[in-house]
Amino acid sequence: MITDQIWRNEEQAVFALRALYQRYGYVPFKMSQFEEYDLYVRNKDFLVSDKIITFSGEGGKLMALKPDVTLSIVKNAPEEKGVVQKVYYSENVYRDYREIMQAGLECVGDLTPYDIAEAVLLAVKSLEKLGGRYVLDISHMGLLAAVLERCGFDKGKQKQAMGCLRQKNTHDLKALCAGNPEAWQALRALSVCRGGAEELETLTPYLTGEAEKRALEELKALLGILAESGYAEKVRLDFSVGSALGYYSGVVFRGYLEGIPESVLSGGQYDKLPRKMGRKSRAIGFAVYVDLLQEREQEENPFDVDTLILHDGTVPLADLRRAAESAAAEGSVLVATKAPKGRSWKRKVELKGGTAQ
Amino acid sequence: MNNWMNIALPKGRLGEKAYAMLKNSGYECPSIEDPGRKLIFENPEKRVRYFWVKPSDVAIYVERGAADLGIVGKDILLEYEPEVYELLDLKMGKCRMAVAGKKDFREPVGRTLKVATKFPNITRNFYAGKCRDIDIIHLNGSIELAPILGLSHVIVDIVETGTTLRENDLMVYEEIVPISARLIANVSGFQFKYEAIHAIRESLRKQVEEK
Numbered sequence: 001m002i003t004d005q006i007w008r009n010e011e012q013a014v015f016a017l018r019a020l021y022q023r024y025g026y027v028p029f030k031m032s033q034f035e036e037y038d039l040y041v042r043n044k045d046f047l048v049s050d051k052i053i054t055f056s057g058e059g060g061k062l063m064a065l066k067p068d069v070t071l072s073i074v075k076n077a078p079e080e081k082g083v084v085q086k087v088y089y090s091e092n093v094y095r096d097y098r099e100i101m102q103a104g105l106e107c108v109g110d111l112t113p114y115d116i117a118e119a120v121l122l123a124v125k126s127l128e129k130l131g132g133r134y135v136l137d138i139s140h141m142g143l144l145a146a147v148l149e150r151c152g153f154d155k156g157k158q159k160q161a162m163g164c165l166r167q168k169n170t171h172d173l174k175a176l177c178a179g180n181p182e183a184w185q186a187l188r189a190l191s192v193c194r195g196g197a198e199e200l201e202t203l204t205p206y207l208t209g210e211a212e213k214r215a216l217e218e219l220k221a222l223l224g225i226l227a228e229s230g231y232a233e234k235v236r237l238d239f240s241v242g243s244a245l246g247y248y249s250g251v252v253f254r255g256y257l258e259g260i261p262e263s264v265l266s267g268g269q270y271d272k273l274p275r276k277m278g279r280k281s282r283a284i285g286f287a288v289y290v291d292l293l294q295e296r297e298q299e300e301n302p303f304d305v306d307t308l309i310l311h312d313g314t315v316p317l318a319d320l321r322r323a324a325e326s327a328a329a330e331g332s333v334l335v336a337t338k339a340p341k342g343r344s345w346k347r348k349v350e351l352k353g354g355t356a357q
Numbered sequence: 358m359n360n361w362m363n364i365a366l367p368k369g370r371l372g373e374k375a376y377a378m379l380k381n382s383g384y385e386c387p388s389i390e391d392p393g394r395k396l397i398f399e400n401p402e403k404r405v406r407y408f409w410v411k412p413s414d415v416a417i418y419v420e421r422g423a424a425d426l427g428i429v430g431k432d433i434l435l436e437y438e439p440e441v442y443e444l445l446d447l448k449m450g451k452c453r454m455a456v457a458g459k460k461d462f463r464e465p466v467g468r469t470l471k472v473a474t475k476f477p478n479i480t481r482n483f484y485a486g487k488c489r490d491i492d493i494i495h496l497n498g499s500i501e502l503a504p505i506l507g508l509s510h511v512i513v514d515i516v517e518t519g520t521t522l523r524e525n526d527l528m529v530y531e532e533i534v535p536i537s538a539r540l541i542a543n544v545s546g547f548q549f550k551y552e553a554i555h556a557i558r559e560s561l562r563k564q565v566e567e568k
Binding site for chain 1: 420421422440441442443444445446543544545546548549551
């Protein structure tokens with residue numbers, strides 16, 4: 001009998017997510033534990049952490065214990081016109097000598113706007129599946145890159161501005177924009193922006209470039225779709241989302257669950273990665289950091305075991321077996337000669353010389 | 358725990374001043390003003406909970422979600438680079454992060470510069486920007502001693518008035534960054550307590566501007 005109490009939060013989540021992705025036509029992707037280290041070094045900027053565990057494989061080839069799943073999927077993305085590959089995974093990845101359970105999906109190939117909207121929708125639905133209050137913050141890297149470019153910032157300043165946006169730090173952002181009122185107005189509007197589709201109107205006067213307008217249109221369409229599915233209140237425009245400008249090229253998002261101090265889901269459109277690998281395909285995907293669900297309190301059985309059977313070592317085996325079997329039929333049982341330290345039980349049965357007392 | 362506002366304050370004068378501002382914002386907690394050894398103070402009516410922590414630990418409490426909000430020096434944020442939102446410059450506890458050395462100090466060109474500091478990350482980033490080869494000596498206190506005893510060429514430390522430096526025949530050579538207290542928020546708490554956090558930020562912002 002498998003009850004909810006046996007599955008830990010994160011295990012239940014993985015099953016729920018797999019079922020969800022499969023329902024939308026995503027197929028499972030199983031990757032090997034090891035991948036050539038070279039793949040990760042070439043795409044170092046794409047990885048969350050550069051602390052990769054390596055081994056020397058056959059023929060002295062340097063192998064890595066997989067720190068990431070996305071790169072392996074993109075490497076094999078289809079290039080044919082009109083073809084899109086939709087895969088999901090739930091795998092352990094390894095970073096900083098830690099094993100991290102991660103689930104997620106990637107949609108790669110000749111993406112249409114529908115594929116992008118569907119992936120974002122699945123991100124919201126993933127959060128919904130995990131239960132409790134949730135929020136998905138949405139931003140657009142293409143938009144941010146275009147604004148920073150128009151501000152005339154060099155690479156160093158762009159990086160600083162992105163840092164300020166990420167931390168919602170308007171005071172340092174203001175100092176950075178000294179003498180450039182146009183940049184300050186646009187970046188300030190982005191930095192304080194937080195809300196639903198109505199915020200797009202507030203932003204429009206400050207975002208004047210062609211690429212910026214295009215990005216706003218994309219966001220508008222996307223928020224429209226999400227609202228139609230009933231998630232208008234669950235998604236927020238928030239431009240603090242977005243790591244380094246690195247690989248993300250379009251919409252980016254990050255999901256939060258109440259009670260978990262960091263984001264549990266993050267992803268976005270990353271066309272630059274396949275392009276860097278010399279492929280024509282485009283890509284969108286996200287990861288759910290399932291292991292963070294351990295942070296959530298789970299209703300726990302106040303007892304470690306239901307029945308503790310203590311015996312003195314002289315009880316015939318057959319009697320012990322019978323007592324243990326009948327107790328196990330009703331709940332959990334532990335047979336011992338001495339009560340274990342630091343554990344609790346609902347009921348204690350002591351057996352001596354073959355008779356219960 | 359959920360609909361409470363948890364605020365981590367740095368022990369000391371800065372924390373007391375920050376509490377006064379939060380009190381003005383409508384988050385008073387009378388019990389905090391009683392002397393004693395208690396660490397946590399609650400006002401159930403306002404659903405606010407304050408706790409005093411070591412100043413350098415504030416960012417950890419906030420990053421890990423034990424506190425929704427915190428008051429912390431920019432030096433700590435630069436040193437530990439926590440994933441938090443930095444919502445406001447409170448413009449108090451002002452000082453600067455600077456390079457200081459002996460009055461007769463001459464930069465040892467062509468040699469590795471030995472730098473003593475409590476802030477290895479800030480130091481590393483600062484000199485990396487200059488492509489200067491340095492040797493960081495990580496100390497936990499009395500940094501000023503290092504150049505006097507020849508342990509290091511210079512120090513990277515917080516300078517408030519410069520009195521300690523002057524009394525030890527040291528002087529500031531280069532300013533790295535100005536420092537002041539900041540209001541920080543946990544990234545997830547911000548999502549779910551947005552209205553309250555936004556109101557606190559706006560109230561504090563007004564108080565800072567009126568000063």
